[in-house]
Amino acid sequence: MSQVQDKPAQAYGRVFNFSAGPGVMPVPVLEKARDEMLNWHGAGLSVMEMSHRGKSYLSIAEESEAAVRELMGVPANYKVLFLQGGASLQFTILAKNLMGGKPADYVVTGSWGQKAVEAAKLEGEVKVVWDGKPGKFTEAPDLGSVSLTPGSAYTHVTLNETIQGVDYLRDPETGGDLVCDMSSCIASRPFDVSKYALIYAGAQKNLGPSGVCLVLLREDLLERVPAGLPPMLDYRVQVENGWMYNTPPCFSVYMVGLVCRHWIDFGGLEAVAKLNEEKAAIVYGAIDGSGGFYKPHAVQANRSRMNIPFTLPSDDLTEKFLAEAKGHGFLELKGHRSVGGCRASVYNAFPVEGCHALAEFMKGFAASNG
Ligand SMILES: Cc1ncc(COP(=O)(O)O)c(C=O)c1O
Structure with missing residues (x-):
């Protein structure tokens, strides 16, 4: 199966947009x-x-x-x-x-x-x-x-x-x-x-x-x-x-x-916070569960639930990761040049399915390249 066929389907053919800003908007809006x-x-x-x-x-x-x-x-x-x-x-x-x-x-x-x-x-x-x-x-x-x-x-x-x-x-x-x-x-x-x-x-x-x-x-x-x-x-x-x-x-x-x-x-900011905690935990779970293949940037106590920067073992692997991620319909995962690596921004409107899809992709990539 090609990578494009593996892309999780989203309404209107939208991609999972990990942009740090302008970021993803709620579809109903x-x-x-x-x-x-x-x-x-x-x-x-x-x-x-x-x-x-x-x-x-x-x-x-x-x-x-x-x-x-x-x-x-x-x-x-x-x-x-x-x-x-x-x-x-x-x-x-x-x-x-x-x-x-x-x-x-x-x-x-x-x-x-x-x-x-x-x-x-x-x-x-x-x-x-x-x-x-x-x-x-x-x-x-x-x-x-x-x-x-x-x-x-x-x-x-x-x-x-x-x-x-x-x-x-x-x-x-x-x-x-x-x-x-x-x-x-x-x-x-x-x-x-x-x-x-x-x-x-x-x-x-x-x-x-x-x-x-x-x-x-x-x-x-x-x-x-x-x-x-x-x-x-x-x-x-x-x-x-x-x-x-x-x-x-x-x-x-x-x-x-x-x-x-x-x-x-949706239920106000308590409900939004709960969703954001869940989404961030999925991505951090993939980082923490990778046996050191992915490294987070921030210390545990200050880990952002909105912007999740992480690095891979080498620049070559980072390039490969980003190229394959693009094939999966993941947009804007490249980290800021001052930090390097990757960054997943998962703002309020970013769908939980996108976090699961990224985590699965990260696990697969680490298993094949670790
Ligand atoms: C924390 C923070 N402050 C300030 C800015 C700058 O915002 P603007 O582009 O609206 O001037 C940004 C933009 O990404 C930001 O993330």
């Missing part, structure tokens, strides 16, 4: 968007063609915000913003808005934390209070054991490092204002928004398509936004204008609303 594409709810036009100031779009915007609030349990004293420029622009915006002339602490557990530091350094004094680089970014520290700077503006963490697959797997606590890049694990499990001063996440992994960054902002932070910031980079301006100071990413925001509603109907 894509179907709903398809059904509503040409004539949204009888409005006679698509969401892409509507004025963002019109009644139809304002109802969509309201629903997207309501769905985010409901799914994530966002307290009333937090603003929900849908901004552009991705998580990368938030690296700059949050520092501009929140540093207020004070140093800011950064805990660096991987490549995205490093990028956040580089951007913030252009805005003020950055203290890297913990750096995982010497240990090759394999773990996340207990913040209770990290010595933070007295009087700092905030502490920044990257909750899940997408490239290294390192996740705190809990809400970290500092006693001060915690600012969190949650791009690659948001809504993958329950989390307590009130433990964070600010949360931001590029949508294109667990929330929807690219083009929108979700920001959850505790409203008292607005008091420290300095005067004179460029309007698009000013949280106060964005809040005062209901994130519509300019034309927002209308379609992406609509999709985020559909995705959040989908997971609410």
